[in-house]
Amino acid sequence: MGAMPATHALIELLGDVALLLWGVHMVRTGILRAFGGDLRQLLGRALRNRLAACLAGLGVTVALQSSTATGMMATSFLADGVIGLMPALAVMLGANAGTALVVWALSFDITIVFPALIFVGLVIFRTGTRTRSRNLGRATIGLGLVLLSLHLLVGTIVPDTVAPEARELISAITREPLPVLVMAALITWAMHSSIAAVLVIVSLADSGLVTPLAALAMVLGANLGSAFNPLLAATSGDRNALRLPIGNLFNRIAGCVAVLPFLPETAAYLSQIEPDPGRMAAGFHLLFNVVLALLFILPLASQAKLLEKLIPDRPRSDDPASPRYLDAASLDVPRVALANASREALRMADVVEEMLKGSRELLRRDDNRLAAELRRMDYVLDRLHGSLKRFLGELSQRELSEEDAARLAHVQTVALNLEHAGDIIDKGVLTLAAKRIRRHLRLTGRQAAEAEAMHDHLLAQLRLAGAVFMGDDLRSALRLVEEKERFREFERAAAESQFAELAEGPDQAETSSLHLDVVRDLKRVDAHLAAIAHPLLERSNLLRPSRLVRLPRPGDAQ
Structure with a gap:
């Protein structure tokens, strides 16, 4: 040859x-x-x-x-x-x-x-x-x-x-x-x-x-x-x-x-x-x-x-909106990349927690500086979500197992719901708190107690959502969704008391209306936190498609 x-x-x-x-x-x-x-x-x-x-x-x-x-x-x-x-x-x-x-x-x-x-x-x-x-x-x-x-x-x-x-x-x-x-x-x-x-x-x-x-x-x-x-x-x-x-x-x-x-x-x-x-x-x-x-x-x-x-530790970046764990090198090992993405999602949860604590303070005291800081937190939350979304988008282009693909979808769901919760706090609750400060309104003792109870409930829900997300705890997921009923009670109590407060004067009527709007916004936040449990409940066949009772149609067997 x-x-x-x-x-x-x-x-x-x-x-x-x-x-x-x-x-x-x-x-x-x-x-x-x-x-x-x-x-x-x-x-x-x-x-x-x-x-x-x-x-x-x-x-x-x-x-x-x-x-x-x-x-x-x-x-x-x-x-x-x-x-x-x-x-x-x-x-x-x-x-x-x-x-x-x-x-x-x-x-x-x-x-x-x-x-x-x-x-x-x-x-x-x-x-x-x-x-x-x-x-x-x-x-x-x-x-x-x-x-x-x-x-x-x-x-x-x-x-x-x-x-x-x-x-x-x-x-x-x-x-x-x-x-x-x-x-x-x-x-x-x-x-x-x-x-x-x-x-x-x-x-x-x-x-x-x-x-x-x-x-x-x-x-x-x-x-x-x-x-x-x-x-x-x-x-x-x-x-x-x-x-x-x-x-x-x-x-x-x-x-x-x-x-x-x-x-x-x-x-x-x-x-x-x-x-x-x-x-x-x-x-x-x-x-x-x-x-x-x-x-x-x-x-x-x-x-x-x-x-x-x-090689001493590098000082942490002063920019809280910069991602800390989204290492591009980890994309070659999906399990590691997903662990890093989960850690970044937990940072978003920390930001939402600070926003909830801050909004609770603004409903009971006047603090324009705190209001400005909380507005910036929503910007931080949006930046973190954008970085995480791009990272997960790159990871989704890799070859993933079914388990990794399901985890990626869960991380996306968590990040999206946290980002929406932050938007509601920013554009809803914080706007209402700023209105209260601007118009020199004061919540009644009952309203302040209800607002305090609602925020405490949401903070507990947020921590429970974190446990569901990181531990796939089915019992905690069921509890997270079941606790949504508490907000129906809050909303019903606020609506019932509104009529009694209308007779006390225009100031109380405006305060009552503002309080009712806060209740409705916080209820929307609670819905987004509860949605974090939905992927786990769906995988376990424990989530109904609808809460409606299906009425019999004409011709259905009796």
């Missing part, structure tokens, strides 16, 4: 690498959709101890075939304050070893099984009736595509099919270890997958296109390059999110600096132990990450303290 033209070989190589990347992506997304919540819980339970955290990071990464996804989970726990920096760094040490273990396993000649994996995965995907089984089928197909791409890579880059000028060029650019390391780091950063990058290196070594020394230098570069993507993704986040990838990058750099001077001797020694160049490169990759984990797991506490000292 004649040598393949360089352009032809390059196009085939790019296609093979693209297939490899897509296969890895399918495995990761399939496992995340099938077991993402379980894996997150497993990781969360193991983060109290550095050794357990390291092993959990290894196990989750082997399942997901992505240290980046594991790192995002650890970062979310870190940002929530659930864990400290030290166990999060331990997770990354385990995650790096996990990716190396996957590469080592795939370096063996198991390409004969890829047709079976693709066929079995397709059958599971097409015949599965449950979301989890279909996602497992997707992951199986992805694994088959990974093995198929490796088979194609070997066929593309065997020396007999590569033109002599291409072989000479590859030989020239892989002669010195340091430039090869930098080149491999840049390529791995561009590929966004260390597993795919090292598997390509294994294929190059197997074909003989690169020497064992160059293969090991490329493996070091792949380890270094894979640490840049999480760092770049975290530059726009908070300091907690930045410390973890910087610590991970430091560990990789330290390992590369320690090994690079002894790389020729290491290549010669490993070649005697493992004559197969591809498996030698995969074994070196695994050995490198395991040794790094063993070396750095003990001084992690000191490393964490140093990182916290070098």
Whole structure:
């Protein structure tokens, strides 16, 4: 067979690498959709101890075939304050070893099984009736595509099919270890997958296109390059999110600096132990990450303290309307993105709570400065809702499981109802309070007591809505909707007393009318808070389409 033209070989190589990347992506997304919540819980339970955290990071990464996804989970726990920096760094040490273990396993000649994996995965995907089984089928197909791409890579880059000028060029650019390391780091950063990058290196070594020394230098570069993507993704986040990838990058750099001077001797020694160049490169990759984990797991506490000292917490933004938790990097892991969106929705609930407390004060005392502050809170609420809506819009374009899609819809419902509640307080209750101040009106003792009781009821409803939203508590959801009846009682009592107050004079008549308008606006706020429970009640088949009693129609059976 004649040598393949360089352009032809390059196009085939790019296609093979693209297939490899897509296969890895399918495995990761399939496992995340099938077991993402379980894996997150497993990781969360193991983060109290550095050794357990390291092993959990290894196990989750082997399942997901992505240290980046594991790192995002650890970062979310870190940002929530659930864990400290030290166990999060331990997770990354385990995650790096996990990716190396996957590469080592795939370096063996198991390409004969890829047709079976693709066929079995397709059958599971097409015949599965449950979301989890279909996602497992997707992951199986992805694994088959990974093995198929490796088979194609070997066929593309065997020396007999590569033109002599291409072989000479590859030989020239892989002669010195340091430039090869930098080149491999840049390529791995561009590929966004260390597993795919090292598997390509294994294929190059197997074909003989690169020497064992160059293969090991490329493996070091792949380890270094894979640490840049999480760092770049975290530059726009908070300091907690930045410390973890910087610590991970430091560990990789330290390992590369320690090994690079002894790389020729290491290549010669490993070649005697493992004559197969591809498996030698995969074994070196695994050995490198395991040794790094063993070396750095003990001084992690000191490393964490140093990182916290070098990267102190950034002062909180003075702008309360700026979102704090909507990290764009988390969009690649829907569970993490939804957790961040939920936290931002709770910030909206905090703003509504402050508006309710402020409106209660304005109905019993004159304070124009407080009125102006509460008006600005509605602007904050609108800004937060806009940011959250855009974030959820971007997330909805990703491939989501049914559970994640339902959660996204619930977050949207909560944010929309909170924003509407804020608008009612701003344009209704606060306007009425300003009118009361401007006209020097005073609520009667009964009216003030009713207004106080209504606000206390709404504050309790708001806290109950937060519990329903974050905990999916069905009992609290039922109570939240049932408590709406209280406002019918408030409205009925205010309407009945209005006629008695009309006889007391025009001032009392105007005050009574204003009080009745406040009751009606607060009732609308209560309806929006109760609507937060509707998605959970609908999923549980506990919400009627209508409260109307259906009358029999002519011709219906008696």
